[in-house]
Amino acid sequence: MKFPFRLLLCSVVAFSAGCATQPPASPSTTAAPAARPAPTPLLLISIDGYRADYVERNLSPTLSALAEGGVTAESMQPSFPSLTFPNHYTIVTGLRPDHHGMVNNTMFDPALGEFSLSNRKAGADGRWWAQGTPIWETAGRSGLNTATMFWPGTEAPIHDYRPDHWQPYDGSVTPEQRVDQVLAWLDLPADQRPSFLTLYFDDVDHAGHEHGPDSRQVNAALSKVDAALARLVDGLKQRQLFDRINLIVVSDHGMASVPAKNSVMIEKLIPLDHVQTVSMGVLAGFNPKPGFDFAKIEAKLEKPQKHMQCWDKTRVPERFAYGSNPRVPQLLCLADVGWRITTRAYQAKKLKDGKLSLGEHGYDNADPRMKALFVAHGPAFREGAQIPAFPNVDVYPLMTHLLNLTPAKNDGDYNAVKDALKSEAQ
Structure with a gap:
């Protein structure tokens, strides 16, 4: 499960268009903005874990048709670390993880405690997300209706704001049901119909983790x-909307094969009871623990290591744009692509349960296996065009341009992606 969050007092499978809605703004938060002409609707679609070269397997004919009738990028570079929550939040804020605060899927904040994918309470706490301003907030406060069919952050009241319509994450909701909910939102009366929507699929990512990127299970997920x-x-098309809606299809990262034997057993290198372990896996993070010589531990791990590199957060390579946020652990260890950082006990348990991940991401975001997808189609986009590779922070200024919004502070560059648009839409 990628986004296990707190459930609402409504049934996600009922798919009532008004099931989870933004409550009326109080005078102390947001007054209703003046009515404005609705822009061409924009639907942002994420296929979690869809590596850029998966399209070459010829198992995604609909996606290929959208690309042929629209725009595709050579690839899209995820932000570092190439993990799910950091990159999904980057796409909707235009901020790198070091700036929006979602620096990992697993984090520690002295004021807020622990954050992880399984921590429902933390995921629904808007304070974890408050260092960034997601596009649904900017759109909503500008008078546009918004709806999100699963996206990290949408279940938390970020700056006391949520999308007008949203669903709590439930992995049992099928791809078809997710699509039907988006279509139901588009069937709402004109004054309620969303101008900005999201749609999220996680089947490809799950299959990649469980079976590896070259497995038949990943191929089946691509087709699904x-x-x-x-x-x-x-x-x-049935609603005569296909030529009147802009679609942007992205992924958050790629996927690399990780054989079961490719494990760095970290307890062989440092005494784990001498540090606070914040995260393990591809990007391991450690903080000092009172009473122990952390400088000695850092000095040892920052020496050349087999199958990983380690840095104090102040010495992370500049190209990663990572390490200044207080939530980044003091010592970071990044596994080489195709390896994991773990402990013998944890790996033994995973092997016993048959749940050891054979595919991973989170690695160096410049590695080809981490390359992500970008396809766009709609009245604003050129037809049959390809643009050069670009970093995923640039999706945000593209979206705010399409919705005629004043962007929040961000790290993106609209000029890097404007050639995806027809000249009259630039």
Whole structure:
């Protein structure tokens, strides 16, 4: 499960269009903005874990057709670390993880405690997300209706604000049901119909973790998600919306194969009871623990190591743009691509349960296996065009331009992606 959050007092499978809605603004938060002409709707779609070269497997005909009739990038570079929550939040804020605060899937904050994918309470706490301003907040406060079918952060009241319509994450909700909910939102009366929407699929990522990126299970997941995209396209065509909505299809990162034997057993190198362990896996993080010589531990790990590199957070390579945020642990160890950082006890348990991940991400974001997807289609986009690779922070200024919004402070560059648009839409 990628986003296990606190459930609402409504049934996600009922898919009532108004099930989870933004409550009326109080005078102390947001007054209703003046009415404004609705822009062309924008639907942002994430296929979690869709590596850029997966499209070459010819298992995504709907996605390929969208690319042929629209714009595709050579690839899209994820932000470091190439993990799910950091990159999904980067896409909707235009901020690198070091700036928006979601620096890992697993974190520690002295004021807030621990954050992890399984911590429902933390995921629903807007303070974890408050260093960034997501596009649904900017759009909503500008008078646009918004709706999110799963996206990290949408279940938390960020700056006391949520999307107008949203669903708590539930991994049992099928791709087809997710599509149907988006179509139901687009069926709302004009004054309630969302101008900005998200749609999230996680099947490809799950299959990649469980079986590796070269598995038949990943191929099956590619076909399954593409069938859901076909359902979406058909539904848009039935509503005469296909040529009147802008679609942006992205992924958050790629995937690399990690054989079971490729494990760095960290307890062989440092005494784990002498540090606060914040995270393990591809990017391991450690903080000092009172009473122990952390400088000695750092000095040892920062020496050349087999299958990983370690740095004090102040010495992380500049190209990662990572290490200044207080939530970044003091000592970081990044596994070489194709390796994991773990302990013997943890690996033994995972092997016993048959749950050891054979595919991973989070690695150096410049590695080809981490490359992400970008495809765009709609009235604003050129047809049959390809643009050069670009970093995913640039998706945000592209979206705010399409929605005619004043962007929040961000790290993106609209000029890097404006050639995806028709000249009259630039």
